[in-house]
Amino acid sequence: MTEKVFYQNPYTKKLMATVTEVREKEGYLWLLTDQTIFYPGGGGQLPDRGKIDGQSVLDVKEKNGKIWHQLEKENAKFQTGQKVVQEIDWSYRYYQMQQHTGQHLLSAVLDRAGWPTVSVHLGEAYTLIEVEGRLLDSAELKDLEKQTQQLISQALPVFIHWVIPDEIKRFPLRRPPKEFDNLRLVEIKGFDYSACGGTHVQNIAEIGLVKILGCEKIRGRARIKALLGARAFQYLEELHQVNFQLREKLKTDHLQFNERVAQLQEELTYLKRLKKFYQPFFVEVKCNQLVKEADGPAVFLKLEQGEQDDAAAIAKKLSNDFKKVAFIQFDRRFFLTSPSARLFDTIKFLKEKAESLELKGGGPQGFCQGIMKQNNLEQIAETIKMMIKQN
Numbered sequence: 001m002t003e004k005v006f007y008q009n010p011y012t013k014k015l016m017a018t019v020t021e022v023r024e025k026e027g028y029l030w031l032l033t034d035q036t037i038f039y040p041g042g043g044g045q046l047p048d049r050g051k052i053d054g055q056s057v058l059d060v061k062e063k064n065g066k067i068w069h070q071l072e073k074e075n076a077k078f079q080t081g082q083k084v085v086q087e088i089d090w091s092y093r094y095y096q097m098q099q100h101t102g103q104h105l106l107s108a109v110l111d112r113a114g115w116p117t118v119s120v121h122l123g124e125a126y127t128l129i130e131v132e133g134r135l136l137d138s139a140e141l142k143d144l145e146k147q148t149q150q151l152i153s154q155a156l157p158v159f160i161h162w163v164i165p166d167e168i169k170r171f172p173l174r175r176p177p178k179e180f181d182n183l184r185l186v187e188i189k190g191f192d193y194s195a196c197g198g199t200h201v202q203n204i205a206e207i208g209l210v211k212i213l214g215c216e217k218i219r220g221r222a223r224i225k226a227l228l229g230a231r232a233f234q235y236l237e238e239l240h241q242v243n244f245q246l247r248e249k250l251k252t253d254h255l256q257f258n259e260r261v262a263q264l265q266e267e268l269t270y271l272k273r274l275k276k277f278y279q280p281f282f283v284e285v286k287c288n289q290l291v292k293e294a295d296g297p298a299v300f301l302k303l304e305q306g307e308q309d310d311a312a313a314i315a316k317k318l319s320n321d322f323k324k325v326a327f328i329q330f331d332r333r334f335f336l337t338s339p340s341a342r343l344f345d346t347i348k349f350l351k352e353k354a355e356s357l358e359l360k361g362g363g364p365q366g367f368c369q370g371i372m373k374q375n376n377l378e379q380i381a382e383t384i385k386m387m388i389k390q391n
């Protein structure tokens with residue numbers, strides 16, 4: 001049996017241990033030590049991460065009371081009897097401890113409100129608690145969060161008991177197990193008793209913060225999504241960053257965000273309508289100007305004002321109404337039109353010249369569009385003029 005130091009003192013971050021067995025399996029090394037601070041996972045909690053003698057521990061598994069540490073085989077030189085230094089990823093573990101204890105507390109609060117816990121998921125990103133009963137509304141969730149936070153501020157200590165079957169009646173367990181020999185019981189002083197094999201903080205004040213994000217229906221039950229401990233603080237920081245950026249952009253504080261966005265959407269709708277109305281005038285003016293300045297059957301333009309769809313509309317009008325071949329660039333997009341394949345074949349042009357002119361695009365005869373990889377309108381214009389002449 002491996003001595004489980006993570007139970008004796010879950011706050012041990014570093015430990016000297018002795019290697020008792022080394023095995024190779026499927027290209028990996030599995031190390032057994034006399035004692036360990038690596039929690040092997042279980043009870044919804046993820047296994048610990050960390051290092052043994054500076055080498056990353058990839059996984060931790062418990063089998064028949066023995067706790068095995070998985071390591072890469074390369075460069076690993078471990079021998080039975082060797083002293084090694086174990087070191088766990090403490091911020092990761094401490095979050096697991098906060099999360100696990102926070103889940104016990106939240107489950108106890110939910111249980112008293114009539115929503116007993118069926119299963120839990122203690123993830124890296126968030127905590128999920130599946131409960132028996134109907135979906136909770138936002139007022140109920142808010143109330144439960146408040147109750148949990150108030151309990152945290154009471155700083156109740158957390159006790160661990162090892163219990164044999166005869167003693168079990170002394171403890172009002174939330175979910176009594178059916179059969180056991182020696183049960184590990186986690187007590188939040190006088191408030192909650194539950195059987196659990198995970199690692200926990202020694203006082204619920206260490207949970208710090210609880211944020212319930214919402215509740216959804218699953219398998220005919222309700223599932224609560226929450227952030228606990230370090231993850232809740234991280235979420236707060238993320239929100240703060242977004243808030244900070246939006247405050248600068250929207251020139252108002254977060255209480256006015258909704259109103260400000262609604263106002264901007266309204267303005268945008270108005271501007272879109274206005275644009276739709278004015279576009280034909282803009283296109284008309286541009287086309288007339290271009291045709292007047294043109295010295296042949298083809299027209300070229302890099303459109304600096306307007307938008308992409310204006311460029312498309314100008315190209316179409318030049319070929320439809322003015323019988324011109326038109327190449328209109330907007331940003332790195334282009335629109336190429338031709339009134340007839342006899343005058344200028346757009347498909348043939350792309351097929352033969354796209355590669356050398358670094359164009360990428362396609363479309364039906366007379367209207368094609370695409371991307372210009374180079375800003376080479378002049379070179380394109382020369383090629384098009386040449387092809388028209390050769391026809």
Ligand SMILES: [Zn+2]
Pocket residue numbers: 043100101104186196197198199200
């Ligand atoms: Zn637990």
